[in-house]
Amino acid sequence: MTRNTDTGGDSGDAVADGGVTENPNGSGFSPIAALNDRFGSDFVESSQFWLPPFLLVGLFVYGAIIWNLLISLTDFNSFGSPDYSDLDFEMYARALADSAFVDAAVNTFVLLVGFTLVTLALGLGLAILVDRNIRFENTLRTIYLLPMSLSFVVTAQFWAWMFNFNNGVINIVISSLGFGRVDWLGNPDIVLWAVMFALMWQFAGYAMVVYLAGLRAIPNEHYEAAKVDGASTIRMYWRVIIPQLKGSTISASVVLMVFALKAFDFLYSLVGGYRPPNGVDILATKMVREAYQANEWAYASAIAIALFLMALGIVGPYLYYQYTRGNL
Amino acid sequence: MGTLELDGVTKVFPDGDGEVVAVDDVDIEMRDGEFLVVVGPSGCGKSTTLRMVAGLETISSGEIRLTGKHINDVKPQHRDIAMVFQSYALYPHMTVRENMAFGLEESTDLSDDEIDERVTDATGTMGIAELLDRKPSDLSGGQRQRVALGRAIVRDPEVFLMDEPLSNLDAKLRSEMRTELQRLQDELDVTTMYVTHDQTEAMTMGDRIAILDAGELQQVATPLECYHEPANRFVAGFIGDPSMNFFDVRRDGDTLVGSVFDYPLSASTLDDVGDVTDLILGIRPEDISLAGDATGEHTFSTVAEVVEPMGDENTVYIRFEDAPEGETFIATVGGLQQVAAGDEITVEIPEKTIHLFDGTTGKAVHNRELDE
Numbered sequence: 001m002t003r004n005t006d007t008g009g010d011s012g013d014a015v016a017d018g019g020v021t022e023n024p025n026g027s028g029f030s031p032i033a034a035l036n037d038r039f040g041s042d043f044v045e046s047s048q049f050w051l052p053p054f055l056l057v058g059l060f061v062y063g064a065i066i067w068n069l070l071i072s073l074t075d076f077n078s079f080g081s082p083d084y085s086d087l088d089f090e091m092y093a094r095a096l097a098d099s100a101f102v103d104a105a106v107n108t109f110v111l112l113v114g115f116t117l118v119t120l121a122l123g124l125g126l127a128i129l130v131d132r133n134i135r136f137e138n139t140l141r142t143i144y145l146l147p148m149s150l151s152f153v154v155t156a157q158f159w160a161w162m163f164n165f166n167n168g169v170i171n172i173v174i175s176s177l178g179f180g181r182v183d184w185l186g187n188p189d190i191v192l193w194a195v196m197f198a199l200m201w202q203f204a205g206y207a208m209v210v211y212l213a214g215l216r217a218i219p220n221e222h223y224e225a226a227k228v229d230g231a232s233t234i235r236m237y238w239r240v241i242i243p244q245l246k247g248s249t250i251s252a253s254v255v256l257m258v259f260a261l262k263a264f265d266f267l268y269s270l271v272g273g274y275r276p277p278n279g280v281d282i283l284a285t286k287m288v289r290e291a292y293q294a295n296e297w298a299y300a301s302a303i304a305i306a307l308f309l310m311a312l313g314i315v316g317p318y319l320y321y322q323y324t325r326g327n328l
Numbered sequence: 329m330g331t332l333e334l335d336g337v338t339k340v341f342p343d344g345d346g347e348v349v350a351v352d353d354v355d356i357e358m359r360d361g362e363f364l365v366v367v368g369p370s371g372c373g374k375s376t377t378l379r380m381v382a383g384l385e386t387i388s389s390g391e392i393r394l395t396g397k398h399i400n401d402v403k404p405q406h407r408d409i410a411m412v413f414q415s416y417a418l419y420p421h422m423t424v425r426e427n428m429a430f431g432l433e434e435s436t437d438l439s440d441d442e443i444d445e446r447v448t449d450a451t452g453t454m455g456i457a458e459l460l461d462r463k464p465s466d467l468s469g470g471q472r473q474r475v476a477l478g479r480a481i482v483r484d485p486e487v488f489l490m491d492e493p494l495s496n497l498d499a500k501l502r503s504e505m506r507t508e509l510q511r512l513q514d515e516l517d518v519t520t521m522y523v524t525h526d527q528t529e530a531m532t533m534g535d536r537i538a539i540l541d542a543g544e545l546q547q548v549a550t551p552l553e554c555y556h557e558p559a560n561r562f563v564a565g566f567i568g569d570p571s572m573n574f575f576d577v578r579r580d581g582d583t584l585v586g587s588v589f590d591y592p593l594s595a596s597t598l599d600d601v602g603d604v605t606d607l608i609l610g611i612r613p614e615d616i617s618l619a620g621d622a623t624g625e626h627t628f629s630t631v632a633e634v635v636e637p638m639g640d641e642n643t644v645y646i647r648f649e650d651a652p653e654g655e656t657f658i659a660t661v662g663g664l665q666q667v668a669a670g671d672e673i674t675v676e677i678p679e680k681t682i683h684l685f686d687g688t689t690g691k692a693v694h695n696r697e698l699d700e
Binding site: 219221222224225226227228229230231232235239240243244246 | 413419
């Protein structure tokens with residue numbers, strides 16, 4: 001707390017928590033020294049290295065987000081330029097009153113949670129099976145991971161074929177087994193689950209690899225100690241092994257959730273347009289439709305902000321978790 | 329508490345097209361409450377033997393009986409054994425209390441209160457009561473070691489299995505824990521099988537030692553028997569530090585003829601030798617003594633090449649006068665006796681301290697005499 005003596009003197013307005021106060025009475029007050037004092041001794045000297053990227057990222061990422069927020073507060077639509085003189089939350093009110101928005105938000109949320117949980121569970125199951133010293137382990141691992149390497153466009157296209165009502169392989173199989181054909185993509189009650197399944201097919205391999213890495217980090221002795229301690233195989237996994245996969249679960253689910261939010265490309269490719277099948281409209285598709293079909297710029301911006309908040313809601317806790325563990 | 333019998337236990341691992349015999353026809357019988365140390369060099373099959381008793385490896389042939397019960401096909405979780413691992417294998421996401429309670433929760437029907445009581449008792453025994461709510465990552469190596477032992481103790485099993493439990497500790501802590509483990513085993517009186525490669529641990533801790541080499545059991549005996557009456561050349565060389573000196577010799581009449589020395593034998597020793605002619609003469613470093621002059625029939629003129637002063641004693645690398653340079657054997661002499669490198673010294677190899685082994689089979693044909 002030496003700084004209090006050289007800036008504050010005995011004028012008494014130096015704050016006790018160590019913060020820097022504006023101190024008009026102080027003699028020799030220097031802004032550079034104050035900055036260095038506050039942020040670390042090299043703050044000003046090192047700024048030539050970190051300041052340019054800092055400003056660029058600030059402008060193009062955070063600046064764009066703020067601009068987007070501003071547009072969402074205007075009534076900007078069709079051609080022309082936004083009018084920033086009249087800012088209100090009208091677009092957000094409109095969104096809440098718009099049942100299509102609410103549906104899309106619910107779908108986004110269901111997709112997010114459902115897809116993530118199912119994919120994690122499947123990935124964990126695969127990882128545990130692959131980790132049990134089986135034959136052809138590397139081959140199987142590659143096979144399971146392969147869908148991950150395909151582009152969304154490819155997977156969407158061939159799941160569109162698989163789900164095809166008349167000629168799709170799934171309907172051919174189930175009708176040959178004596179069941180009726182299912183309109184996978186046309187029935188609004190089913191289509192969300194069909195899309196979720198296709199996404200799960202693509203990402204279960206990723207979850208498996210993350211879990212496999214986590215499992216490999218657990219020493220063999222833990223399995224053996226649990227067995228000698230009297231635990232059955234299921235109890236061993238439940239009480240000793242899976243709890244140690246907390247880190248893998250958290251990092252895999254953040255990636256999966258972010259992918260679920262971005263399922264736009266998958267849905268776009270599924271139908272080749274902005275309008276996904278009824279029942280699977282999500283915020284991302286609705287946002288693009290409002291912007292580029294309806295030219296409702298302000299309304300689309302409001303939807304974008306809603307999507308942004310959802311993403312923040314996912315990444316924020318993760319960053320906080322990493323921060324508390326000292327990883328940031 | 330129980331007895332443990334290994335009867336012709338064999339473990340064969342497949343290796344490409346062939347197979348590797350890791351443990352070959354091992355017979356061991358452990359009394360109730362006995363502390364048996366299984367010792368041998370790396371890869372001798374000692375850990376595999378222990379893991380077969382634990383049920384973590386299948387048994388290729390032979391039988392393991394726990395208190396008379398055949399347990400070959402019993403899963404590890406039903407064997408009523410507790411094992412301490414070299415790496416401790418504490419569960420990192422559980423506190424010390426949870427780690428210790430886990431085995432009781434999984435293997436018994438005890439109520440939470442009873443489990444808690446037993447855990448508290450065991451932590452008292454191990455002196456780790458104040459660590460109960462910490463995670464393993466917050467413990468030092470010695471503390472983890474104690475928790476791992478506590479986790480075994482709290483189970484109150486028929487048999488303790490310990491797989492090199494002290495090898496991750498520093499030297500000082502290791503000798504402390506060695507004493508503590510002995511005290512603990514004495515107090516609990518649980519049959520214990522203890523695997524180590526460290527012959528000091530084997531000598532100091534065990535009621536009996538089982539020495540394995542290349543999967544084969546060499547000898548099961550008390551530490552002093554192994555030391556003074558080794559069954560074969562391997563045991564003689566493995567137990568003792570610095571290890572026994574060996575010389576290849578040939579029997580010619582009543583004399584052993586080595587490459588650079590002759591060693592006459594008395595009639596009683598010759599009786600033991602019988603008609604074996606290829607022999608190995610063994611002598612422990614501490615049995616070689618400095619002599620005044622080379623007039624006796626078992627005294628030899630030698631040169632000291634290297635002297636390693638240890639304080640209480642000197643380890644002297646000496647060679648026979650006629651032997652080529654570098655061909656040394658070891659003698660330990662008292663720390664106050666002045667021996668310097670390059671000195672010509674006369675040493676005595678007393679006949680009553682020598683061991684003789686069959687040169688082809690390695691079996692002991694004559695062991696040293698012991699004063700009763």
